[in-house]
Amino acid sequence: xxxxxxxxxxxxxxxxxxxxxxxxxxxxxxxxxxxxxxxxxxxxxxxxxxxxxxxxxxxxxxxxxxxxxxxxxxxxxxxxxxxxxxxxxxxxxxxxxxxxxxxxxxxxxxxxxxxxxxxxxxxxxxxxxxxxxxxxxxxxxxxxxxxxxxxxxxxxxxxxxxxxxxxxxxxxxxxxxxxxxxxxxxxxxxxxxxxxxxxxxxxxxxxxxxxxxxxxxxxxxxxxxxxxxxxxxxxxxxxxxxxxxxxxxxxxxxxxxxxxxxxxxxxxxxxxxxxxxxxxxxxxxxxxxxx
Amino acid sequence: xxxxxxxxxxxxxxxxxxxxxxxxxxxxxxxxxxxxxxxxxxxxxxxxxxxxxxxxxxxxxxxxxxxxxxxxxxxxxxxxxxxxxxxxxxxxxxxxxxxxxxxxxxxxxxxxxxxxxxxxxxxxxxxxxxxxxxxxxxxxxxxxxxxxxxxxxxxxxxxxxxxxxxxxxxxxxxxxxxxxxxxxxxxxxxxxxxxxxxxxxxxxxxxxxxxxxxxxxxxxxxxxxxxxxxxxxxxxxxxxxxxxxxxxxxxxxxxxxxxxxxxxxxxxxxxxxxxxxxxxxxxxxxxxx
Numbered sequence: 403x404x405x406x407x408x409x410x411x412x413x414x415x416x417x418x419x420x421x422x423x424x425x426x427x428x429x430x431x432x433x434x435x436x437x438x439x440x441x442x443x444x445x446x447x448x449x450x451x452x453x454x455x456x457x458x459x460x461x462x463x464x465x466x467x468x469x470x471x472x473x474x475x476x477x478x479x480x481x482x483x484x485x486x487x488x489x490x491x492x493x494x495x496x497x498x499x500x501x502x503x504x505x506x507x508x509x510x511x512x513x514x515x516x517x518x519x520x521x522x523x524x525x526x527x528x529x530x531x532x533x534x535x536x537x538x539x540x541x542x543x544x545x546x547x548x549x550x551x552x553x554x555x556x557x558x559x560x561x562x563x564x565x566x567x568x569x570x571x572x573x574x575x576x577x578x579x580x581x582x583x584x585x586x587x588x589x590x591x592x593x594x595x596x597x598x599x600x601x602x603x604x605x606x607x608x609x610x611x612x613x614x615x616x617x618x619x620x621x622x623x624x625x626x627x628x629x630x631x632x633x634x635x636x637x638x639x640x641x642x643x644x645x646x647x648x649x650x651x652x653x654x655x656x657x658x659x660x661x662x663x664x665x666x667x668x669x670x671x672x673x674x675x676x677x678x679x680x681x682x683x684x685x686x687x688x689x690x691x692x693x
Numbered sequence: 694x695x696x697x698x699x700x701x702x703x704x705x706x707x708x709x710x711x712x713x714x715x716x717x718x719x720x721x722x723x724x725x726x727x728x729x730x731x732x733x734x735x736x737x738x739x740x741x742x743x744x745x746x747x748x749x750x751x752x753x754x755x756x757x758x759x760x761x762x763x764x765x766x767x768x769x770x771x772x773x774x775x776x777x778x779x780x781x782x783x784x785x786x787x788x789x790x791x792x793x794x795x796x797x798x799x800x801x802x803x804x805x806x807x808x809x810x811x812x813x814x815x816x817x818x819x820x821x822x823x824x825x826x827x828x829x830x831x832x833x834x835x836x837x838x839x840x841x842x843x844x845x846x847x848x849x850x851x852x853x854x855x856x857x858x859x860x861x862x863x864x865x866x867x868x869x870x871x872x873x874x875x876x877x878x879x880x881x882x883x884x885x886x887x888x889x890x891x892x893x894x895x896x897x898x899x900x901x902x903x904x905x906x907x908x909x910x911x912x913x914x915x916x917x918x919x920x921x922x923x924x925x926x927x928x929x930x931x932x933x934x935x936x937x938x939x940x941x942x943x944x945x946x947x948x949x950x951x952x953x954x955x956x957x958x959x960x961x962x963x964x965x966x967x968x969x970x971x972x973x974x975x976x977x978x979x980x981x982x
Binding site: 406407410411413414415416417418419420421422424425427428431432435482483484486487489490491502504505506507508509511512513514515516517518519520522523524555558559562586587588589591609612613615616617618619622623643646647650651661662665668669672673675676677680 | 806
């Protein structure tokens with residue numbers, strides 16, 4: 403009898419350990435496959451802007467910069483609306499809250515390729531007309547701005563869902579006490595709900611950050627896929643993920659290892675974001691004694 | 694410490710104004726988000742509805758006028774189901790370990806951490822990984838490679854869901870089972886899993902819905918073909934997300950783009966139906982209790 407339990411436990415452990423092997427496998431595989439790149443270009447690969455398949459000269463800087471720009475733009479655009487929307491959902495009448503919460507969840511479920519398609523056929527022409535009317539005639543509709551906007555739209559429901567769950571965890575006694583002191587809703591939200599849920603808010607921001615960092619399809623459709631340093635928000639560019647998706651299928655060996663190296667960079671970036679958020683949340687949780 | 698300062702009288706007018714502004718802003722943000730969603734869904738329905746008919750859903754894709762997306766639908770279903778077959782056993786076992794044996798401890802914490810990291814990993818990297826792992830050694834892209842890629846994405850999601858669902862089962866049930874003289878194995882499989890069944894099914898279905906729309910990992914693994922998926926293990930296999938990508942980015946023709954919208958409508962309807970169904974199911978269970 404004891405034996406049977408033991409086998410069961412070991413099987414379960416094996417399943418769980420598979421996840422460690424997978425995580426290690428990702429780093430190992432991408433590291434090994436990109437080895438020729440580090441050997442040939444060294445760390446200069448990170449700050450070179452070259453991209454010439456004929457001369458076999460490659461650099462990672464435009465893709466890195468593009469990734470950072472689009473991610474920052476997306477989080478900057480999505481954070482305020484996600485925050486206030488979640489706060490609104492906290493106080494809304496129950497039927498409205500139900501319908502809207504479900505709507506937000508469903509918005510998060512739509513596949514990213516559909517966002518990309520919509521971006522390509524609807525958002526890009528719209529932005530082009532709008533920006534051209536403002537006096538930037540050279541904007542074609544494809545570029546960092548379009549990618550940032552579509553990413554913001556994509557991560558908004560995610561961030562909103564996390565914020566909503568965090569806000570809901572605030573003990574109602576605290577909010578009632580604030581109202582009892584004569585706080586307005588805004589003051590109760592800003593001084594009580596937000597302070598109480600700050601670690602959850604950071605978590606939500608990082609979740610959005612992680613998603614925007616690695617999103618491929620929606621960006622691929624609207625960013626213009628030009629491997630060059632940005633002139634402005636309106637110029638076409640690329641991100642790491644978009645570069646991978648755009649070039650990998652027809653890449654030769656040299657280029658493949660370059661793309662693997664870019665993949666390794668993306669992996670390191672997203673791993674850092676996740677690790678920071680997780681340890682941050684854990685530490686804050688410990689300090690608060692997990693209230 | 695700043696108590697004295699806070700005792701200063703603060704006029705209500707400005708605070709009221711700020712509050713009103715805040716409410717206005719939140720309403721606008723909410724309406725904008727909803728309008729964005731309705732706009733996207735509406736565009737897909739409006740443009741896709743013209744393309745979808747019986748022939749479109751059942752015929753194989755191709756350059757002819759009467760071609761459809763039948764092979765891509767079948768391919769997508771196959772790839773997703775095989776992915777579930779690959780991912781479920783280790784994910785259920787792993788979740789079971791975390792919930793039943795490894796609540797605390799270094800090993801369990803590390804596993805939880807890597808599962809969270811893996812969940813947030815860009816899906817395009819999974820495509821690269823599986824390409825180097827399977828496609829390159831086998832010499833060809835295949836539906837099976839696509840399944841493995843989707844399985845890797847599903848794995849941590851199902852693992853964490855399993856853990857959460859099993860943990861929600863009260864410990865008294867475990868104790869009752871053990872007190873009857875059942876082994877740990879039978880308590881877990883026969884009592885705990887049964888008690889958590891509806892939550893588990895919902896979690897798995899939601900994970901399926903999530904991966905069925907994934908595109909980036911399929912670009913270099915399953916790739917794309919106009920054939921029916923008869924060589925699932927040895928050749929490029931048609932699937933909806935890559936078909937949508939191909940049809941919208943690489944084609945100047947109106948009809949092809951139209952077919953792309955039709956495919957987008959099909960996949961969106963499937964994903965949303967699965968999501969709404971799961972939520973209704975879960976809610977009914979809640980009400981029963």
